[in-house]
Amino acid sequence: MDRVAESGRMTTRNPISPAAPAVSGPSRSESAPIDWDLARKAGGVRALNQWLHHDASRDGASTIRVLNPDGQHHIAAGLNAPLHVEIAGHAGYFVAGMNQQAEVVVQGNVGWSVAENMMSGIVRVKGCASECAGASGHGGLLVIEEDASSRCGISLKGLDIVVGGSVGHMSAFMAQAGTLVVCGDAAHGLGDSLYEAVIYVRGTIHGLGTDAREEPLGPTDIEKLTSLLGRAGFDYEPRTFKRIGSARSLYHWHIDSSDAY
Amino acid sequence: MSEFLSLEESAGFDRHVLAYIHQAAESGLYDIRGLGAKRRVPSFDDLVFLTASISRYPLEGYREKCVTKTVLGTRFAKRPIEIEIPITIAGMSFGALSANVKEALGTAATQCGTSTTTGDGGMTPEERKSSKTLIYQCLPSRYGFNPDDLRKADAIEMVIGQGAKPGGGGMLLGQKVSSRVAAMRTLPEGIDQRSACRHPDWTGPDDLAIKLEELREITDWQVPIFVKLGATRVRDDVKLAVKSGADVIVLDGMQGGTAATQQVFIEHAGIPTLAALPLAVQALDEMNVLGEVQLIISGGIRSGADVAKALALGADAVSIGQGVLMALGCNRPDYQMADGPHDARANYQALGTAPGYCHHCHTGRCPVGITTQDPVLEQRLSPAEGARRLRNYLNVLTMELATLARACGKSNVHHLEREDLVALTVEAAAMARVPLAGTSWIPGQK
Numbered sequence: 215m216d217r218v219a220e221s222g223r224m225t226t227r228n229p230i231s232p233a234a235p236a237v238s239g240p241s242r243s244e245s246a247p248i249d250w251d252l253a254r255k256a257g258g259v260r261a262l263n264q265w266l267h268h269d270a271s272r273d274g275a276s277t278i279r280v281l282n283p284d285g286q287h288h289i290a291a292g293l294n295a296p297l298h299v300e301i302a303g304h305a306g307y308f309v310a311g312m313n314q315q316a317e318v319v320v321q322g323n324v325g326w327s328v329a330e331n332m333m334s335g336i337v338r339v340k341g342c343a344s345e346c347a348g349a350s351g352h353g354g355l356l357v358i359e360e361d362a363s364s365r366c367g368i369s370l371k372g373l374d375i376v377v378g379g380s381v382g383h384m385s386a387f388m389a390q391a392g393t394l395v396v397c398g399d400a401a402h403g404l405g406d407s408l409y410e411a412v413i414y415v416r417g418t419i420h421g422l423g424t425d426a427r428e429e430p431l432g433p434t435d436i437e438k439l440t441s442l443l444g445r446a447g448f449d450y451e452p453r454t455f456k457r458i459g460s461a462r463s464l465y466h467w468h469i470d471s472s473d474a475y
Numbered sequence: 476m477s478e479f480l481s482l483e484e485s486a487g488f489d490r491h492v493l494a495y496i497h498q499a500a501e502s503g504l505y506d507i508r509g510l511g512a513k514r515r516v517p518s519f520d521d522l523v524f525l526t527a528s529i530s531r532y533p534l535e536g537y538r539e540k541c542v543t544k545t546v547l548g549t550r551f552a553k554r555p556i557e558i559e560i561p562i563t564i565a566g567m568s569f570g571a572l573s574a575n576v577k578e579a580l581g582t583a584a585t586q587c588g589t590s591t592t593t594g595d596g597g598m599t600p601e602e603r604k605s606s607k608t609l610i611y612q613c614l615p616s617r618y619g620f621n622p623d624d625l626r627k628a629d630a631i632e633m634v635i636g637q638g639a640k641p642g643g644g645g646m647l648l649g650q651k652v653s654s655r656v657a658a659m660r661t662l663p664e665g666i667d668q669r670s671a672c673r674h675p676d677w678t679g680p681d682d683l684a685i686k687l688e689e690l691r692e693i694t695d696w697q698v699p700i701f702v703k704l705g706a707t708r709v710r711d712d713v714k715l716a717v718k719s720g721a722d723v724i725v726l727d728g729m730q731g732g733t734a735a736t737q738q739v740f741i742e743h744a745g746i747p748t749l750a751a752l753p754l755a756v757q758a759l760d761e762m763n764v765l766g767e768v769q770l771i772i773s774g775g776i777r778s779g780a781d782v783a784k785a786l787a788l789g790a791d792a793v794s795i796g797q798g799v800l801m802a803l804g805c806n807r808p809d810y811q812m813a814d815g816p817h818d819a820r821a822n823y824q825a826l827g828t829a830p831g832y833c834h835h836c837h838t839g840r841c842p843v844g845i846t847t848q849d850p851v852l853e854q855r856l857s858p859a860e861g862a863r864r865l866r867n868y869l870n871v872l873t874m875e876l877a878t879l880a881r882a883c884g885k886s887n888v889h890h891l892e893r894e895d896l897v898a899l900t901v902e903a904a905a906m907a908r909v910p911l912a913g914t915s916w917i918p919g920q921k
Contacts, residue, residue, distance in 0.1 A: 291689050330676040331676075388669070466667050
């Protein structure tokens with residue numbers, strides 16, 4: 215399971231073959247998907263986003279396929295409607311940023327900060343995610359089916375993240391609320407300066423950050439893991455995960471804590 | 476026994492330094508406090524105007540029109556901000572300030588036709604309702620930051636740093652973290668809340684450009700994006716902010732205030748506002764975006780004279796924080812209630828200070844009810860009374876600004892120029908890049 219390279223980047227493919235993705239997000243109508251080809255349509259990502267923000271629902275679109283994303287940034291950023299957006303390829307930075315209500319599926323890898331500050335809905339990345347996945351997310355579910363790079367779940371504020379593979383260093387740094395589930399390994403500095411967020415790791419933890427500690431797995435943890443793994447489409451046994459929480463020793467600044475930094 | 480006491484004080488180890496060393500040795504703690512730098516640094520006080528005489532033609536005070544209208548965010552936004560005066564209210568958080576104060580700021584700003592700004596912790600309904608023009612800050616902590624409020628904003632301010640603590644992040648001490656503040660920040664009540672010094676989802680100028688574009692995408696390119704910098708490597712940072720796509724640069728000099736940070740930051744990090752402003756103007760000029768990217772300067776702006784000097788040196792507007800709080804009653808010996816004034820000196824004394832010296836914003840025990848979340852103390856400043864005071868202050872600043880502009884022969888305050896100023900000290904002349912009074916000498920220039 216040790217798939218964390220020296221640089222903190224993920225180098226091997228996740229062997230996990232998840233079950234069919236659960237669709238427990240926004241309701242989806244049976245209308246035919248609408249294709250938006252970024253290579254052919256004028257206006258690029260900006261035109262796409264403005265249509266998604268203002269006109270997609272009016273035009274009766276509930277399922278949209280974005281073709282030829284070619285790693286472009288900001289695709290499907292700022293959605294606030296129960297749309298199903300499928301991105302047919304790799305996407306760049308900030309894909310599905312600040313998402314509300316929508317279900318966004320990326321059929322590839324994503325750049326930095328996928329679903330940053332997400333509020334609700336579901337964002338699913340079929341491949342790997344670069345740094346800061348789900349940064350500062352407030353709610354909803356983010357699924358990375360393969361690996362996520364460093365600082366996954368940084369500054370988390372209520373979002374639930376499930377990573378099918380491993381996460382890079384300093385993941386869940388200063389995470390305040392929400393959950394990070396890691397089915398693979400976690401690189402060093404996991405959960406540094408953690409607040410009330412909870413981390414679950416199935417594989418090897420290469421080092422906890424300051425004030426993070428392993429805690430007993432209780433019935434509520436099992437219940438939560440069962441739910442999140444099911445929604446994410448993974449069938450791992452919840453009891454094989456370790457729980458990481460905050461020791462809360464940094465909640466009030468004290469001179470004796472200065473050695474921790 | 477000697478007849479005379481030997482009382483020769485050391486310049487390097489004076490009583491202030493001795494007190495600092497003794498306290499550090501006794502407690503093992505460093506000082507955390509509010510407000511801004513207290514040390515003397517070159518400032519706008521060191522400049523004076525060369526008002527009109529024979530060689531320049533003045534406008535009639537109290538009679539001839541002098542325009543103060545200011546437009547911000549014309550570079551990329553579909554809806555630039557138009558304000559009636561070039562004086563804006565700086566970002567200050569609900570948490571550091573009470574909800575009453577935030578409401579007062581919005582009300583006064585609206586009455587004066589200018590903008591106010593949110594702070595760490597997000598946007599309160601009170602300030603949105605009371606503010607016609609509200610700037611929404613995107614801070615590293617992202618406390619309370621959400622797309623619904625983002626779409627309600629009239630502009631977005633990406634905060635990279637602030638003058639009181641550039642590079643330092645922040646800390647809201649637990650005594651100010653009420654249940655409402657805690658809920659807005661998604662953290663437990665009563666804990667010390669660390670505000671991060673770096674943003675969680677981008678690093679460096681290339682990422683910043685992509686981040687700003689994301690915010691534009693989410694808001695459909697409607698509203699301007701400001702980038703706020705603490706004044707350190709000003710020329711480089713301004714250029715990088717412009718390259719990243721900023722509509723407006725907000726530059727905060729070292730005299731800028733804070734609700735709480737380490738004293739070592741307040742007094743020893745960043746450069747004076749007077750030195751920072753010409754560097755920013757130079758950077759904009761070198762990038763050929765003067766007039767296209769607007770510049771707001773802040774950090775120790777107190778009077779209409781300061782505003783006028785800032786505009787003459789090239790700023791499009793100023794932003795005020797501490798002066799605004801003082802207009803509300805900060806450091807006054809009394810506070811105003813429905814039944815008249817009440818003496819607050821005992822409350823200052825309980826904090827170990829006195830009116831005129833207080834910088835205890837971090838304690839949450841503000842004697843005049845401004846920097847507090849205490850339900851009793853915050854009643855000491857009503858939104859209506861706060862708005863009345865602040866409106867008066869902003870009006871005085873605007874009148875002083877226009878008075879100086881007219882006397883310089885300007886029918887628009889934005890026509891004030893560097894040529895209207897001279898410096899009283901060599902340091903100020905060098906920093907402001909204006910001649911030393913009585914000479915044509917600008918230190919550092921041939």
